[in-house]
Amino acid sequence: MASEAKDPGVSGRKPVNFELTRRNLKTSEIVALEIVRDIVAQNLQPGDRLPLEAELLVQYRVSRSSLREALRLLEVQGLIGIRPGPGAGTVVGRPLPGNLSRTLTLHLHMLGASYDELLEAWVESEPVIARLAALNPDREAVREALSPFLDDSHPYAVREGLRFHDVLAELSNNRVLSLVLRSVAFIVTEQVLTTTERGELEEHIVHDHRELAKAIINGDGELAANLMRDHIRYEVEHFREFWPLRIGETVQWR
Incomplete structure (x- = not known):
């Protein structure tokens, strides 16, 4: 007699019902969502002004406290900016990896994720960006974006070393991966790379960027991904040697 397939719901543990774990949104969160939807629907750009508070109160039909809490939620995420004083008002912000990374570090800290795990995620994610950049139609x-990095004697190549990775993210032609994966890289840059002495790495970094630029300009996605993986692993190993005790520490919320 053939054995019956196991029903994942029939076991000693009940399956998790994710719907039951979701909480009801507060009024301020609902308003925040509506504001963002309106920003997108109206195709507002970074720096564009939102209506005055009195107009927003009428538009969203909420109390002043709920509206202000909604605006604070969006300000914390960097999605709007609130300017005090002369010319005061609320302006549209910009979705940036640095803003997302702050929320991400909070979750990673709560999760107990270590810097070793963060660095491994960086090693695995950067090659994806490099491959997609090479496949950009x-x-x-x-060519225009990466040509300056071909000349390793050019001051631009050294000065804009970290900017190189942002350029590749922009060339990846995928806004989801660009934002999410660059948020990981942002945490690494802010909490890891800036803690080490960069001078001895400059020549190696500039060389790697030049070879990566060549591969991406030539449209060789696999080579670009392999070069990027080697490039990032070199930096990771340097950090592990420089600060071995920190590898096992929990990622900090900043």
Whole structure:
């Protein structure tokens, strides 16, 4: 007699019902969502002004306290900016990896994730960005963006070393991966790379960036991904040697 397939719901543990774990949104959170939806629907750009508070109160039909809490929620995420004093008002912000990374570090800290895990995530995510940049169909944009990195004697190549990775993210042609994966890289840059002496790495970094730029300009996605993985692993191993005790520490919320 053939054995019956096991029903994942039939076991000693009840399956998790994710719907039951979701809490009801507060009024301020609902208003925050509506504000963002309206920003997108109206195609507002970073720096564009939102209506005055009195107008927003009428538009969203909420109390002043709920509206202000909604605006604070969005300000913390960097999605709006509130300017005090002369010319005061609320302006549209910009979705940035640095803003997302702050929320991400809070979750990683609560999760107990270590810097070793963070660095491994960085090693695995950067090659994805490099491969996608190499496959970008707008070859002219790729050449224009990466040509300055081909000359390793050019001051730009050293000065804009960290900017190189942002350029690749922009060339990846995928806003989801660009934002999410660059938020991981942002945490690494802010909490890891800036704690080490960079001078001895500059020559190696500039060389790697030049070779990566060549591969991406040539449209070789696999080579770009492999070069990026080697490039990032070199930096990770340098950090492990420089600060071995920190590898096992929990990622800090900043």
